[in-house]
Amino acid sequence: MSPRSQDAGVVLVNVLVVLAIAGGLMLVLISTQGAATDRVLRAADAAVVEQIAFGAEASVVDALRRDLDDGPETDHLNEPWALGVIQNEVVLPTGEFSVQVTDLQAKFDINQLADANAGTQAFAQRLMIALDQPPQIANQIIRILAFTGPVGSLDDLLSFGVAPEALAAMRPYVTALPVQGTVNLNSVDPFLLGVMLQNRSQASQLIRLREGRGSLTLEDLSRANVLRPQNSGLISNAYSVDILAQAGDAEIRLQSTIVRSTERGAKTVEITGRRFVYEQPDSAEQ
Numbered sequence: 001m002s003p004r005s006q007d008a009g010v011v012l013v014n015v016l017v018v019l020a021i022a023g024g025l026m027l028v029l030i031s032t033q034g035a036a037t038d039r040v041l042r043a044a045d046a047a048v049v050e051q052i053a054f055g056a057e058a059s060v061v062d063a064l065r066r067d068l069d070d071g072p073e074t075d076h077l078n079e080p081w082a083l084g085v086i087q088n089e090v091v092l093p094t095g096e097f098s099v100q101v102t103d104l105q106a107k108f109d110i111n112q113l114a115d116a117n118a119g120t121q122a123f124a125q126r127l128m129i130a131l132d133q134p135p136q137i138a139n140q141i142i143r144i145l146a147f148t149g150p151v152g153s154l155d156d157l158l159s160f161g162v163a164p165e166a167l168a169a170m171r172p173y174v175t176a177l178p179v180q181g182t183v184n185l186n187s188v189d190p191f192l193l194g195v196m197l198q199n200r201s202q203a204s205q206l207i208r209l210r211e212g213r214g215s216l217t218l219e220d221l222s223r224a225n226v227l228r229p230q231n232s233g234l235i236s237n238a239y240s241v242d243i244l245a246q247a248g249d250a251e252i253r254l255q256s257t258i259v260r261s262t263e264r265g266a267k268t269v270e271i272t273g274r275r276f277v278y279e280q281p282d283s284a285e286q
Contacts, residue, residue, distance in 0.1 A: 045248035046278070048094055052245035053254040056099050057271070060085045060241050064260055065269045072262075075236040076186035077101060078214035095246025104257075105236040106187035107175040110154060112231060113138070114145035119230045123196065130195050131169040137162065151176050178272050179259050182233040186215045196229040237261065253277040 063081040071079055077086065082101060089098040108127070112120055124138035144160045151157065153176050154167050173192045183196065185206070194203035205224055210216050221228055237260040245252050257273035 042249060045250035046252075048247035049245040049250045049252040049278075052094065052097065052247070053243045053252050056085075056087075056097075056243045056245070057241060057254060057256050060099065060101065060239075060256075061258060061269050061271065064239065064258060065267065068260060068262065068267045068269075072235070074186065074215060074217065074234045075103070075184060076215040077103065089244065095248070095251070096244060097246070098242075098244045100242045102240040102242070103184055103187040103236045104175060104177060104238040104240055105181045105184040106189065107173055108183055108192065108231070109177040109181055110141065110157075110170075110174050111145065111150035111176055111180070113142045114148075114150050116142050123230065126198070127170075127173070127192075127195050128166075130191075131166075131173075133166045133169050137166045152178075177238050178257060179238055179261070181236065181238055182231050184236045185221075185228075185232050185234055186210065187236065188232070196232060197226065202226050251279045 063085045067075070067079065067081040070081070076082070085099055086101050087097065087099040089096055091097075108123075113124055116124070121138065121142060124141070125135040128135045128138050140162060141157060144157060144162070145151065148156075148160075154171060154174065156176070157167060158164060173189060183192070185193070188196070190203055190207050193206065194200045197203050197206075202224070206216060206221070206226060209220050209224065213220075216234065218228065218234070239258045241254075241256045241258060243252075243254040243256075245254075253276070255275040255277075256271055259270050259272050261268045261270070
């Protein structure tokens, strides 16, 4: 990361902390006069971690929106937008803080089997064989999705009789995207890339190029004499964000799903899902 990117990250963190502390102090000031001090302080800690988490989430949304203008041709986590918001765990005056971003399009979207062509069906069967699972499972899922349409989670297939062990084997390489999308060659796992290319040597070559340069381009594939596999691309519009924030006795983990769109010429970034894990003494997951 460049010094400028590091400075930007420090500024972001500092701003979040200042706003969070100010918000927590305000909550203390307006709390009911008769409230016990420790109860007020716990509430203030909770307010601080929530503001830090929401502020970090807003920063990721803003960065993803800017990237639609600055770098629409390719997406990877070595781009400036990602380096500016991803934060490995650090200790702030309030406590621990981190922001992790995951490209959901690093995996194959199971919903592509809802309207599978011959090539997609053949890939799904190859993937099952590579995972030491019966290839007939791919046909079973195709039939299920042809009836149900897209699913929101791999676990939705359990109620239709797909074996739990098959889903467990698929989970590291397969997901159910909230939007239509191809596998991003800039984030795909080497194993899955090998299945897609049907050539481990070519897959290893592309992974080495990607690791050396930070990303791949269509020109890289051409120079390596590699045909871009079906259901693959270089962009991503679905991300998962995992934020950790601590303050005093309070800790929150905010897990968000963020989706981008450029439909009808309108560039949008939306939060399509949130999950909170909030911890403090005498509290449970919310």
